[in-house]
Amino acid sequence: xxxxxxxxxxxxxxxxxxxxxxxxxxxxxxxxxxxxxxxxxxxxxxxxxxxxxxxxxxxxxxxxxxxxxxxxxxxxxxxxxxxxxxxxxxxxxxxxxxxxxxxxxxxxxxxxxxxxxxxxxxxxxxxxxxxxxxxxxxxxxxxxxxxxxxxxxxxxxxxxxxxxxxxxxxxxxxxxxxxxxxxxxxxxxxxxxxxxxxxxxxxxxxxxxxxxxxxxxxxxxxxxxxxxxxxxxxxxxxxxxxxxxxxxxxxxxxxxxxxxxxxxxxxxxxxxxxxxxxxxxxxxxxxxxxxxxxxxxxxxxxxxxxxxxxxxxxxxxxxxxxxxxxxxxxxxxxxxxxxxxxxxxxxxxxxxxxxxxxxxxxxxxxxxxxxxxxxxxxxxxxxxxxxxxxxxxxxxxxxxxxxxxxxxxxxxxxxxxxxxxxxxxxxxxxxxxxxxxxxxxx
Ligand code: GLU
Numbered sequence: 001x002x003x004x005x006x007x008x009x010x011x012x013x014x015x016x017x018x019x020x021x022x023x024x025x026x027x028x029x030x031x032x033x034x035x036x037x038x039x040x041x042x043x044x045x046x047x048x049x050x051x052x053x054x055x056x057x058x059x060x061x062x063x064x065x066x067x068x069x070x071x072x073x074x075x076x077x078x079x080x081x082x083x084x085x086x087x088x089x090x091x092x093x094x095x096x097x098x099x100x101x102x103x104x105x106x107x108x109x110x111x112x113x114x115x116x117x118x119x120x121x122x123x124x125x126x127x128x129x130x131x132x133x134x135x136x137x138x139x140x141x142x143x144x145x146x147x148x149x150x151x152x153x154x155x156x157x158x159x160x161x162x163x164x165x166x167x168x169x170x171x172x173x174x175x176x177x178x179x180x181x182x183x184x185x186x187x188x189x190x191x192x193x194x195x196x197x198x199x200x201x202x203x204x205x206x207x208x209x210x211x212x213x214x215x216x217x218x219x220x221x222x223x224x225x226x227x228x229x230x231x232x233x234x235x236x237x238x239x240x241x242x243x244x245x246x247x248x249x250x251x252x253x254x255x256x257x258x259x260x261x262x263x264x265x266x267x268x269x270x271x272x273x274x275x276x277x278x279x280x281x282x283x284x285x286x287x288x289x290x291x292x293x294x295x296x297x298x299x300x301x302x303x304x305x306x307x308x309x310x311x312x313x314x315x316x317x318x319x320x321x322x323x324x325x326x327x328x329x330x331x332x333x334x335x336x337x338x339x340x341x342x343x344x345x346x347x348x349x350x351x352x353x354x355x356x357x358x359x360x361x362x363x364x365x366x367x368x369x370x371x372x373x374x375x376x377x378x379x380x381x382x383x384x385x386x387x388x389x390x391x392x393x394x395x396x397x398x399x400x401x402x403x404x405x406x407x408x409x410x411x412x413x414x415x416x417x418x419x420x421x422x423x424x425x426x427x428x429x430x431x432x433x434x435x436x437x438x439x440x441x442x
Contacts, residue, residue: 003035011054018241020267031286039068096142097124120171144176158228165211204229257346262310271299364414390426
């Protein structure tokens with residue numbers, strides 16, 4: 001199958017987890033089918049789109065592990081939209097309307113009073129050439145609506161199955177504003193045609209747009225692509241993520257030290273029949289995840305699940321993978337990494353944990369353990385040390401004091417590390433060496 005997909009964010013803010021979902025679902029689909037991935041910046045809204053946001057989106061996408069095969073910006077493709085506009089005008093599908101916002105409000109209020117749906121009444125279709133000339137002479141500039149067929153548009157959704165959108169229950173959509181700028185609907189269709197998009201995978205908030213857009217594809221003489229509308233990811237409170245409401249962005253997760261793969265897995269596998277668990281790579285997820293596995297119900301982000309997954313990815317990370325990142329933090333040593341990785345939730349946690357090895361550590365020594373620790377010092381075997389030192393030492397201590405379990409181990413841990421939890425003492429001991437251990441036990 002020849003596949004080209006696109007992810008089409010509007011660069012009006014940095015992307016969040018909810019945006020990462022279609023970004024990655026499209027990528028998985030492309031990988032699964034050996035297809036192409038287009039990044040399309042929907043930046044026709046000049047007032048709200050910025051180049052800085054667009055660059056930020058590219059950066060966030062790259063951090064997640066996706067490099068698009070092609071990047072296009074709608075702001076650079078106006079000629080294509082103008083050509084489509086002219087064709088739709090010529091075929092009578094695009095018509096000028098002169099109502100002001102207030103007039104439209106009044107029409108809607110009147111319809112509601114009469115118990116009718118507030119659908120645009122198409123009064124503009126009855127305007128004569130003279131009417132239009134007069135309105136233009138008054139200084140009015142038209143906005144342009146697409147005349148819907150009013151058919152039941154049916155399509156087989158890759159995720160939701162058979163869908164029907166009744167366009168006769170909808171107002172003819174405005175495709176062009178009075179200032180001549182394009183709304184999202186038409187440029188999206190023109191680009192999907194022009195770029196040979198075969199599959200449109202996007203949020204289910206677009207299902208009714210699809211009804212409109214299928215009619216526009218037909219009006220432009222093109223077959224519509226195949227659609228897949230996925231459930232939207234809600235935040236921990238069950239609200240939609242928003243670029244404006246200060247939802248945690250992908251850039252925030254990066255700055256907080258999360259693994260891109262953990263963020264990608266949570267963004268896509270939440271609300272599917274696959275469980276949120278470690279994968280080796282995006283490719284490995286692409287192999288497993290079929291769009292039909294996306295559930296029809298809601299998908300809710302669970303921050304605890306992200307932390308747990310992030311930790312699991314780190315606990316399995318090899319030293320080869322970790323080494324460049326360790327050295328960026330001024331750290332090194334395979335033994336230290338293998339000892340400490342078990343304790344990490346996020347990679348940068350390693351900085352704090354490594355202080356257990358490099359020191360200084362404030363040993364915690366309870367008054368009632370003084371004597372026990374003095375004995376522990378005395379029984380600490382001479383070097384050279386290997387992995388068996390811990391057992392030798394604690395067996396000797398057990399025999400000498402009769403202590404076991406927590407009473408035996410916790411005072412040692414508190415003295416050697418200054419804390420109740422942490423890495424395995426067996427390996428830590430060897431890393432520290434005899435002299436440091438003696439110091440901390442005093
Ligand atoms: N810019 C649109 C959005 O972010 C794209 C929707 C689509 O994929 O067609 O919602």
